[in-house]
Amino acid sequence: AQKNPWHTPVTIIITVIGVIAIVALVTVAVLQNKPLLQKYKYGIVLDAGSSHTALYLYEWPAEKDNNTGRVEQIHSCKVKGKGISSYASEPWKAGESLTLCMQEAERWVPSKRHRETPLYLGATAGMRLLNMENSSASDKVFQAVEGALQRFPFSYEGARILSGQEEGAFGWVTVNYLDDRLKQGLETTGALDLGGASTQISFVSDSYDGSESPSNSVTFRLYGNDYNLYTHSFLCYGKDQVLRMVLAQQTQSGPTSILDPCFHPGYNVTKFYSELYDSPCVSDRKPPGAPEAFAHRGDGNFQQCQEVVRTVFNFSSCRYRQCSFNGVFQPHLQGSFGAFSAYYFVMNFLNLTDTSIPLQAVKEKLLQYCATSWDQIVQQHPGVKEKYLAEYCFSGTYILTLLTEGYNFTSENYSNIKFIKKIKGSDAGWTLGYMLNLTNMIPAEAPDSPLLPHAGYVSVVTIMAVVLFVLLILSLRPLWPRCSKQPQIV
Ligand SMILES: Nc1nc2c(ncn2[C@@H]2O[C@H](COP(=O)(O)OP(=O)(O)OP(=O)(O)O)[C@@H](O)[C@H]2O)c(=O)[nH]1
Numbered sequence: 001a002q003k004n005p006w007h008t009p010v011t012i013i014i015t016v017i018g019v020i021a022i023v024a025l026v027t028v029a030v031l032q033n034k035p036l037l038q039k040y041k042y043g044i045v046l047d048a049g050s051s052h053t054a055l056y057l058y059e060w061p062a063e064k065d066n067n068t069g070r071v072e073q074i075h076s077c078k079v080k081g082k083g084i085s086s087y088a089s090e091p092w093k094a095g096e097s098l099t100l101c102m103q104e105a106e107r108w109v110p111s112k113r114h115r116e117t118p119l120y121l122g123a124t125a126g127m128r129l130l131n132m133e134n135s136s137a138s139d140k141v142f143q144a145v146e147g148a149l150q151r152f153p154f155s156y157e158g159a160r161i162l163s164g165q166e167e168g169a170f171g172w173v174t175v176n177y178l179d180d181r182l183k184q185g186l187e188t189t190g191a192l193d194l195g196g197a198s199t200q201i202s203f204v205s206d207s208y209d210g211s212e213s214p215s216n217s218v219t220f221r222l223y224g225n226d227y228n229l230y231t232h233s234f235l236c237y238g239k240d241q242v243l244r245m246v247l248a249q250q251t252q253s254g255p256t257s258i259l260d261p262c263f264h265p266g267y268n269v270t271k272f273y274s275e276l277y278d279s280p281c282v283s284d285r286k287p288p289g290a291p292e293a294f295a296h297r298g299d300g301n302f303q304q305c306q307e308v309v310r311t312v313f314n315f316s317s318c319r320y321r322q323c324s325f326n327g328v329f330q331p332h333l334q335g336s337f338g339a340f341s342a343y344y345f346v347m348n349f350l351n352l353t354d355t356s357i358p359l360q361a362v363k364e365k366l367l368q369y370c371a372t373s374w375d376q377i378v379q380q381h382p383g384v385k386e387k388y389l390a391e392y393c394f395s396g397t398y399i400l401t402l403l404t405e406g407y408n409f410t411s412e413n414y415s416n417i418k419f420i421k422k423i424k425g426s427d428a429g430w431t432l433g434y435m436l437n438l439t440n441m442i443p444a445e446a447p448d449s450p451l452l453p454h455a456g457y458v459s460v461v462t463i464m465a466v467v468l469f470v471l472l473i474l475s476l477r478p479l480w481p482r483c484s485k486q487p488q489i490v
């Protein structure tokens with residue numbers, strides 16, 4: 001057979017050119033749509049709650065500030081000690097308490113990005129109460145906190161008390177943003193937040209235009225959709241303050257000992273009147289001439305506990321079509337709900353996050369749990385903080401009563417509630433919604449969507465490159481050597 005001298009070099013050259021062309025085209029396609037190195041931006045929010053402060057660090061791709069579902073929580077830090085409002089008599093300690101978490105944030109954010117990273121502090125019900133009680137003390141706490149935060153290299157954007165409406169509305173934004181419900185215009189999820197000093201309920205209601213009770217109404221335009229949000233924050237109805245109210249109810253005669261149905265049989269701890277009544281939620285009810293202390297003893301009776309808990313709700317007056325409690329307007333419950341913070345801590349501990357369990361069974365479980373002796377509870381839960389452990393019977397009873405009698409959840413719609421802590425890795429709470437709002441990261445109108453998604457561009461260009469390559473080969477056909485597989489005549 002005759003060997004064509006062109007055979008090998010031509011094939012190799014064409015192949016090499018073709019491969020280079022494909023690689024070049026695909027590379028161009030990739031680079032045109034995406035920066036070579038993804039850059040990130042960061043934002044920090046400090047949640048100064050009544051019981052403690054937590055730092056949340058968020059991250060998002062620098063290119064696409066406007067896109068939903070892209071901001072993620074990459075770190076959180078629980079500040080040691082109590083909430084900033086508890087430092088009213090030694091404000092400098094409030095500032096100092098934040099140092100460790102702030103140093104952690106400094107390590108997490110690349111130094112190049114420190115100066116451009118916004119830092120916000122939002123305070124909730126604890127500071128609302130302190131501000132009502134003693135506004136100069138609350139100012140001093142803020143000064144101390146501000147001084148401490150400004151020492152860090154971030155872009156400090158201020159510390160302030162959120163209104164109850166903001167706290168409720170931003171919690172709702174967080175839940176629906178993380179669930180990707182806003183950009184897609186899907187049916188939204190309501191938000192239930194139970195803190196130490198206040199509790200919030202927020203949901204979209206189609207039967208409510210906002211005029212009936214304007215203070216409970218927040219309207220948003222997000223990604224081209226209008227939302228009419230009902231929201232209410234009940235100050236003093238966080239679980240720590242309700243516990244004070246329940247204890248106040250039982251110590252009105254100034255006794256030296258009480259048998260509390262919301263605590264386990266055998267529980268016996270000395271409590272001080274001055275401490276119990278040291279809060280604007282109960283201070284006006286302090287019994288005159290009470291002794292210094294009382295023995296707080298447990299009786300472990302769910303039904304009686306529920307009766308005492310009921311006394312903190314006022315159902316008698318409502319000047320609207322309908323109310324939740326304390327004369328507060330509430331439209332009909334609508335849709336599903338995410339219940340987070342203490343709702344989750346408590347129901348998770350009690351193994352009651354599964355809301356397909358019938359309400360009646362939940363009550364029976366609590367009845368049994370409350371009746372368990374304190375000794376046994378301590379034994380069964382080694383390593384759990386005693387303060388938390390002692391209060392789950394009370395907290396579970398309060399949660400159930402608040403949901404069913406306060407907000408009017410029934411055995412039919414109880415299963416619409418989901419007890420949640422995180423959504424896709426980010427904590428449920430008001431902080432993310434607050435930051436998204438302050439950094440204008442949720443546009444009012446839907447962003448223009450590109451004709452093709454990134455992957456689409458890459459595919460189209462790749463296919464075009466392959467077709468070009470094949471055409472090139474075919475066009476060179478006349479130059480090809482005669483096929484060596486032809487039958488050979490010997
Ligand atoms: N069991 C348990 N309780 C917790 C935990 N963390 C916080 N709590 C309690 O749950 C309640 C609510 O906590 P948070 O949601 O942090 O409340 P907060 O933000 O400090 O208070 P607000 O300013 O009213 O929102 C408080 O009584 C806390 O003491 C936890 O990890 N486990």
Ligand SMILES: [Ca+2]
Pocket residue numbers: 049050124194195196341
């Ligand atoms: Ca809170």
